[in-house]
Every structure is written in structure tokens, then in C-alpha cells.
Amino acid sequence: MSDSKKNAPKRRFEEFSNANAWEQRELGEVVQITMGQSPNGTNYTENPNDYILVQGNADMKNGQVVPRIWTKQITKTAAIGDIILSVRAPVGDVGKTNYNVVLGRGVAGIKGDEFIYQVLFKMRLENYWAKYSTGSTFESINSNDLKEAKMFVPKELEKKEIGIFFKQLDNTIALHQRKLEKIKALKTAYLSEMFPAEGESKPKRRFAGFTDDWEQRKLGDLMNITSVKRIHKSDWTDKGVRFLRARDIVSASKGKNPSEYLYISKKLYDEHSKISGKVGVGDLLVTGVGSIGIPMLIKHEEPLYFKDGNIIWFQNKKNIDGGFFYYSFISYSIQKFIRDSAGIGTVGTYTIDSGGKTPIYLPNKKEQQKIGTFFQQLDDTIALHQRKLQKLQNIKKAYLNEMFI
Incomplete structure (x- = not known):
């Protein structure tokens, strides 16, 4: 294979289909890089007329720098339109700045064009920087590794x-x-x-x-609130009846699929359901540990089982309209009650007892x-x-x- 074909992308604009091969270059050869240096903390200010300080990827959202902290001390800077690259954990996040900013220790400023920005964006997607990351307590990229990063570049x-x-x-x-x-x-x-x-x-x-007026009631007066008979990890299977954990409900609330789907056998489901009962349409399953108070409305008749202790089962039996019940649960008043009743330990919990005391307003x-x-x-x-x-x-x-x- 000729170099002109080997060092060329799979897809090119038609006018460049027979153009020269791309050249391999180092990032430091094609752009100016400025490693950040945080100012003294005593110089931080709330005055937006001072310089914005960019300390890391916490200051970037959807590829743009988000104003967060200001400083009166100008150390290392980047100008409007410059590329900002996170060089501390997690490394490689990249964005652009619409402001003149002071670069904190966690970032580097790069004076590059749109092509360079997209190259760096692709590197982040491919976890390119992981092989260069150093540091025992957190990942970081040093100046030399950043400058020596390899890329292919076409003509202007x-x-x-x-x-x-x-x-x-x-x-x-x-x-x-x-x-x-x-x-x-x-x-x-x-x-x-x-x-x-x-x-x-x-x-x-x-x-x-x-x-x-809406009527205020406690959920324990309207329905039974309970859990199910315990399922052990050894009972999990790769097919059968869906088995939910609290983390699966959290993923569903974010519109994401769980990291893995778990099941139990139909036989075990039937045995346990004779004792615990079956989840029905309109019921609510609510996380009781970790990210507490996240509800899942049951909308379908398919058999379903869940992890006892981690999930609370509100056996609604259509006492309350299912949709209204779900959205009431994510409204401010119920979520505030859950936070207030969760306790002050290192891990907050939402229990069956707290579920029964949860107030709800009903039209x-x-x-x-x-x-x-x-x-x-x-x-x-x-x-x-x-x-x-x-x-x-x-x-x-x-x-x-x-x-x-």
C-alpha cells in the first residue's frame, strides 16, 4: 500500500480524494501550548470583572468554559477562542473558551484551529491520554507528553x-x-x-x-408499603424474570440502560411471589439506598422482581392515578421529605417506615x-x-x- 493511501482517512471531500497523504506531526509542533498555574487562593474573588479562573473539567460543559470562579492574580492565560484541555483527572476533557481566562493547574491552553480541536475531541473519545497519564493519587498529563502527542495533519x-x-x-x-x-x-x-x-x-x-383544595394524606394510609422475599446473588440467571436493583432504577430515571441485565428463574419467581405478591401496573418501586427516593412506575404486566431492602414497593393498586403518583414523587415536597427523613449518617436511607409516613397531596x-x-x-x-x-x-x-x- 502506498503512503498516499496508508496515511489518508477513509472519507475525504471529493476535491481532496487524490491529494497528498497526511503528515504525522507532534502537537507541540503545530500549536502553542500553555500549561496552567493556579493563582494563590487568597486572590479568588466574586467579582466577574476580574479574570475567570479555569481549574479543570469541572469548569467545562458541552465543550464550553462555564464561568465559576474569578481571580485578581493573572498567572498563565488563554484568550477567547482558545482550546482548553484538562490535564488532571479525568484527563483529556476538551472545550473552548468564550472568555479571556486564567489557566489553573488542572488545564492547558492551546492556540489551535477547529481541526486541532476535533483531533483533541477524538483523542478524548478514544481515551488516548490514558497511556500517558501519571500520578499515584490522580491521573495527570505532563508538559512533554502533551507536546509529543502524535497526530496526522493534512494540507492547510x-x-x-x-x-x-x-x-x-x-x-x-x-x-x-x-x-x-x-x-x-x-x-x-x-x-x-x-x-x-x-x-x-x-x-x-x-x-x-x-x-x-387538594387533600393531604400519608401514603401508609392509602396503600400497603413493603418489600419482597430475599434473592441471593447465586440465584441470578442470564434469562427468565427481570430482577431489578436500585442502580437499575437510577439508570432508568436518566434514560440509560443498566450496565448489565439480571434475571431470576420463572420457577423461583413463582415460588417467591406466592409469599410476597406480584408487582402490578400503577405500583411504584422507589430506591431506598444510595441515590434514595428515585421512583419507577410499573406500566406493564410483565413479571418483575427486585432486590429486597434496597427498593421499597408501594402497592398502589390504582388507588392513585399511576402517572400522577410518579410525578408527585419527584415533586419538591416529597423529595424534601425524603431528604429530611434520610438521617445524617454517611449513607442516607429511605425505609418502609418512612415510606408510610410520606405525605402526598391529592386532587x-x-x-x-x-x-x-x-x-x-x-x-x-x-x-x-x-x-x-x-x-x-x-x-x-x-x-x-x-x-x-
Whole structure:
């Protein structure tokens, strides 16, 4: 294979299909790199007229620097449009700055174009920096390893065209990201307005035709709250009836799949269900350890079992509209009660006893159904935008793999 084919990406713009091979270069040869140096802590300030201090990837979100801390002491700096690379754990996160900033010890400033930014972004996706990371207590990249990082670079015109292409793609991704964040913020606002505030008997915002006070009850007075007969790790199988852990409910609440799916045999499920009962449509499963108070609404009849002690089972039996029950649980008042009752130990817990004491405000069934349907439609819209965003991000990954070496 000729070098012109070997050192070329799989996909190129048509006008460069027969162009020269890309050249292997070191990062320090093609860009100016400034390693960060944190100012003295006594010089930190809350005055946004002073310099923004960038200390690490905690100061970056969706590829942009987020203002967080300011300083009066100017040590090492980067200018508007410069690339910011995290050089301390977790290493390799990359973004751009829309501000003149002071570089903290955890980052490096890079004066590079759009092509270089995308190369560094690809490196992060491929965990490129892991092999260079040093440090016993946390990972870090030293100056020499950063400067000597290898990459392939085309001629200036092709480099510029690639940069323009990915900049447009990133702008589209950012647009969908903003739409998603806007809808999520709207949901948060509606949750605060469509459920009564603490001490109130009516919400601020209601559907037309509903004026009655909401009734405050304790969940233990409305339904049985319990758990199930214990399942041991040795009982797990790779097929059968789905077995849920608290972490699986947390993953589902974030729209993610669990790291692994667990099951128990149908025979064991039938035996245990004769003792514990079966989870039904409209019931709520709520995490009691770790990330406590995260609910999962049961929407389907499929057999399901879960880890005792870690998950609390609210046997609703349709006493409350399922959708309304779920969204009540993530509203401010119930989540505040869970936090307040969790205790002050190192690991907070939400128990069956606390579940029974959990207060809930209830309108009539018709208003419950309208509220549940409204928020479900809002969540469906959020899920749609998340899928669109994920699709665009996957498209970008595919292009990065094909248009770079």
C-alpha cells in the first residue's frame, strides 16, 4: 500500500480524494501550548470583572468554559477562542473558551484551529491520554507528553474544510442540546407550580375547571408499603424474570440502560411471589439506598422482581392515578421529605417506615389523570430530543473515525 493511501482517512471531500497523504506531526509542533498555574487562593474573588479562573473539567460543559470562579492574580492565560484541555483527572476533557481566562493547574491552553480541536475531541473519545497519564493519587498529563502527542495533519486547505464541516455539525448538536435543556427546565418549573407548595392546599397552576383544595394524606394510609422475599446473588440467571436493583432504577430515571441485565428463574419467581405478591401496573418501586427516593412506575404486566431492602414497593393498586403518583414523587415536597427523613449518617436511607409516613397531596381522580398525562407527554418530548441528540452525537463519532487518521 502506498503512503498516499496508508496515511489518508477513509472519507475525504471529493476535491481532496487524490491529494497528498497526511503528515504525522507532534502537537507541540503545530500549536502553542500553555500549561496552567493556579493563582494563590487568597486572590479568588466574586467579582466577574476580574479574570475567570479555569481549574479543570469541572469548569467545562458541552465543550464550553462555564464561568465559576474569578481571580485578581493573572498567572498563565488563554484568550477567547482558545482550546482548553484538562490535564488532571479525568484527563483529556476538551472545550473552548468564550472568555479571556486564567489557566489553573488542572488545564492547558492551546492556540489551535477547529481541526486541532476535533483531533483533541477524538483523542478524548478514544481515551488516548490514558497511556500517558501519571500520578499515584490522580491521573495527570505532563508538559512533554502533551507536546509529543502524535497526530496526522493534512494540507492547510483540507484542514480548513474539515474544520468548517465539524463546526457546523457541532453547532447543530449545540442547538439540540439547548432545546433539550430548555424543555427540562420547563418540566422543573411545571413540577414546582402544578403541585402544592409546602403548607399550601392548592398548586399555583391548574387546568381549567379545577378549583377544589387538594387533600393531604400519608401514603401508609392509602396503600400497603413493603418489600419482597430475599434473592441471593447465586440465584441470578442470564434469562427468565427481570430482577431489578436500585442502580437499575437510577439508570432508568436518566434514560440509560443498566450496565448489565439480571434475571431470576420463572420457577423461583413463582415460588417467591406466592409469599410476597406480584408487582402490578400503577405500583411504584422507589430506591431506598444510595441515590434514595428515585421512583419507577410499573406500566406493564410483565413479571418483575427486585432486590429486597434496597427498593421499597408501594402497592398502589390504582388507588392513585399511576402517572400522577410518579410525578408527585419527584415533586419538591416529597423529595424534601425524603431528604429530611434520610438521617445524617454517611449513607442516607429511605425505609418502609418512612415510606408510610410520606405525605402526598391529592386532587380528584380526573385532575390526577390530566396532570399525569401532561407530564408524561412532556417526558415523551424530552425523550424524543434526547434520541435526536444522541443520533447526532453518534453521527459525529462516525465522521471522526472516517475523516481523521
